[in-house]
Amino acid sequence: MATDRTTAEVMGKALVTGGSAGIGRALVRALADRGGHVLAVGRDRDRLEAVAAEHPGRVTVLAADLGDPAAVDALVAAVTRDHPDLTLLVNNAAIQVPMRLMHADPADLRTEIAINLAAPVALAAGLLPVLARNPGAAVVNVTSALAVAPKAAAPVYGATKAALRNFSRALRYQCEDEASGIAVLDVVMTLVDTAMAAGRGGRAKISPDKAAAAVMTAIDRRRPESWVGPTWVIRLLDRLWPALAYRLLR
Numbered sequence: 257m258a259t260d261r262t263t264a265e266v267m268g269k270a271l272v273t274g275g276s277a278g279i280g281r282a283l284v285r286a287l288a289d290r291g292g293h294v295l296a297v298g299r300d301r302d303r304l305e306a307v308a309a310e311h312p313g314r315v316t317v318l319a320a321d322l323g324d325p326a327a328v329d330a331l332v333a334a335v336t337r338d339h340p341d342l343t344l345l346v347n348n349a350a351i352q353v354p355m356r357l358m359h360a361d362p363a364d365l366r367t368e369i370a371i372n373l374a375a376p377v378a379l380a381a382g383l384l385p386v387l388a389r390n391p392g393a394a395v396v397n398v399t400s401a402l403a404v405a406p407k408a409a410a411p412v413y414g415a416t417k418a419a420l421r422n423f424s425r426a427l428r429y430q431c432e433d434e435a436s437g438i439a440v441l442d443v444v445m446t447l448v449d450t451a452m453a454a455g456r457g458g459r460a461k462i463s464p465d466k467a468a469a470a471v472m473t474a475i476d477r478r479r480p481e482s483w484v485g486p487t488w489v490i491r492l493l494d495r496l497w498p499a500l501a502y503r504l505l506r
């Protein structure tokens with residue numbers, strides 16, 4: 257079956273950013289449980305080692321600060337050298353910094369853009385040559401409904417996610433044009449019960465395991481766009497009644 261073939265191929269070796277916590281951690285578990293090998297990336301080596309210890313021999317820890325462009329370049333070089341069999345890149349790591357722009361520290365703005373946008377773009381571009389050599393390869397970008405309609409309190413976050421959605425589409429076009437066989441998947445995530453969504457969302461939040469399962473389904477089915485949970489409502493409103501979508505998420 258096509259789905260089984262794709263699953264087996266894509267589960268080969270995966271790099272998951274933000275593999276130390278939240279959705280990324282659940283995704284590392286899900287991929288390892290399916291028999292894949294996962295390169296788990298994050299800043300906190302101890303938390304990454306704890307995830308790796310749950311899956312002996314299946315998880316490799318790659319500690320890196322994705323807010324540092326030099327560290328991202330070093331990560332691309334290390335993966336290219338040591339993991340030429342990489343089949344899946346999941347750009348999952350992100351931060352959401354509540355801020356009033358009037359009083360914002362420019363360094364904070366740049367860091368959020370670096371982690372949420374510059375790093376996924378550089379990882380995708382830098383690892384394309386490796387992925388292109390491996391059948392069934394895919395790039396997954398985890399985005400958000402706030403890419404469609406922004407939240408006032410997180411202006412940079414929404415902007416980075418909107419840009420990442422746009423980038424995903426252009427990258428998909430290029431992969432199609434070059435017949436590289438690399439699938440580019442945008443997973444528009446709903447509210448998930450992680451540190452990022454602490455204190456908001458109430459019972460509307462889904463569990464990290466459910467969020468990871470949605471990413472796995474997107475990979476299995478090679479869906480260019482997946483709208484997780486109620487995010488489809490925002491997508492529909494954005495077409496039919498954008499002012500309402502803006503009001504709901506503002």
Ligand SMILES: NC(=O)c1ccc[n+]([C@@H]2O[C@H](COP(=O)([O-])OP(=O)(O)OC[C@H]3O[C@@H](n4cnc5c(N)ncnc54)[C@H](OP(=O)(O)O)[C@@H]3O)[C@@H](O)[C@H]2O)c1
Nearest residue numbers: 274276277278279298299300322350445447448450452453
């Ligand atoms: N939670 C939600 O409600 C929600 C909703 C929509 C979309 N999303 C998206 O889902 C994805 C995962 O979010 P989450 O809720 O799982 O977040 P989370 O629980 O806060 O985890 C964030 C992950 O990113 C890593 N990270 C943060 N800064 C980093 C840096 N400078 N370098 C390397 N890694 C870094 C963290 O690891 P270290 O601390 O070890 O660095 C951690 O593993 C994000 O793209 C987010 O935008 C989440």
